[in-house]
Amino acid sequence: MELQSISEAKAKQTAPASSHSETTTTLPQQASTEPVKSWTIEDSENLYRIPGWGEPYFAINAAGHITVSPQGDRGGSLDLCELVESLKRRNLGLPLLIRFPDILEDRIERLNACFAKAIARYNYPGVYRGVYPVKCNQERHLIEDLVRFGQPYKFGLEAGSKPELSIALALLTTPGSLLICNGYKDREYIETAILAQRLGKITIIVIEQLEEVQMAIEASHRLGVKPVLGIRAKLSAKGIGRWGGSTGDRAKFGLTVPQIIQAVEQLATAGMLDCLQLLHFHIGSQISSISVIKDAIREASQIYVELCQLGAGMKYLDVGGGLGVDYDGSKTNFHASKNYNMQNYANDIVAEVKEACEERQLAAPTLISESGRAIASHQSVLVFDVLATSDVPLETPPEIVEKDHLILRNLAETYHSITAENYQEAYHDAMQFKEEAISLFGFGYLSLGDRAKAEQFYWGCCQKIQAIIQHSEYVPDDLEDLEKIMASIYYVNLSVFKSAPDSWAIDQLFPIMPIHRLDEEPTQRGILADLTCDSDGKIDQFIDLRDVKPVLELHALKPVDPTASDPAPLEPYYLGMFLAGAYQEIMGNLHNLFGDTHVVHIKLTPQGYQVKHVIKGDTMKEVLGYVQYDGEDLIESIRQQAETALQQDQISIEEAQRLLQNYERTLSQYTYLS
């Protein structure tokens, strides 16, 4: 960088649009677009904000590849790009979901360490017993790992439905751990949960609807076993963001304060008030603001102490989920971020509950949290490849002659006079002239050839202007659309509906970036379009420090052999989607019949890594089976049609054989492109 005089630097701050110095702007007419300084991996780190969302698990190595340190700061790392290449050699094509159980272990350790630290710091006279909500990711290997990793902390599970209860009952064998039973319950659910106590389990039935109180009382009488009961409270503390509706009087779950009092009375009448031992609340997922969490804890602590004083056998306070994940790394209360860390979260819970109990001289409860997102998000990375790109064509503007229509001459003049000083005005002129040209064409004053010229000039102007703003720190608001207009489309081997349903359904942001070539400047700006033939199957919002970006910085695809003529085979270009380990897999759907991706579990070893489990993705036959097609029937139908065509001399035997073989082979293949 060249030294700037102070007045120049100041000018840059106050009037950024017009202060481009030659050193930072590469104008398109300068044919050799030599970058001012060469691109470094630090530039990539900053651009994709890895330290913000990725630490301590993800970084970039000297080769410009993403590295994964599954044990955080405490262990070795592996090269994600090399891992993908080596998995491809094992016949595992993309898209590929790579799970790192070490990350899961690290998350559990962290959460428990934060609560342990808070308990020590505030001299809290009680313990923390976290549970993992099974609904975040129910995959068997993951739950098995989680139970094992949680043993030192007596970490438990939370079930939100009957099938999830079945999983939790069978897999949670850690002595002293809690099994929280949430969700809608019928008689069978409640009986099963109560009887499981006979297996030595601590099952806590959380009353979410008033009717469940009576059901629990009856089940207890029938079985002659006293249950451990909890109550989910509808707090008046306001939730925030997308899941804000999980709290308040109109929330789907939980008891209002008058209902809580009714429940207490019913239990007292049945002589079971000692069974009521837990107070639970859940104010929604991804709570981005710590003040919301504080308000909720404060309110819940008061309800807790009141329940103690009403004579309930209170022992547990369960603060639910909501612990956020910083998807964009901005540390703000933006919906894709959070303005607190895990330690702040634990501190506030411990401090608030301690204060409320001390004031009334009550024993401190065992603290429970049901963090799902914060535990399961980081442990997997989805790697997918780019199949092709489509760019706005590079226009070389045509010649203009004296007799050309005025509008064309205006466009040409605009094009040729664009500078770093006037580009904003030129952009508006070019847009206006193009629109005029199109309406003149509509009235028959311009020929098709004239219209083509007008469009070429227009795109030429856009390109010139984009080259100017691409290198500037400040882009005037009215030029933001230009980035979108000029964005390339990157066609990716992925179904958004299957692998990132929340991106489609609720505009959730996940960090997405190339996993290699990070020592090269990404010169393209693109959006991602998936394999489905649904126009919603795209990703056009990306994380940014402020708000969101409409385009992602990407690299141009490279031909394997630069001297080969078009269409030359291209080098693979791999992208990774990070922090999507919670909720996405199970909520993904079969739109266009794209099935489950391959999943591998990678465990770090002293020598490197080990591929622990491989779960092959769906084949076409399998997804067709979900919609009641039988593969053999389909093949038989094609065979018969081929036979008929053969008899009518429309197909040769060889062609028919080839068709059948292709058809059969396809059915046993991955639903994604290879």
Ligand SMILES: *Cc1c(COP(=O)(O)O)cnc(C)c1O
């Ligand atoms: C979904 C849910 C959770 C998990 O919330 P996260 O924000 O993912 O931690 C916890 N408890 C209940 C009752 C839930 O419904």
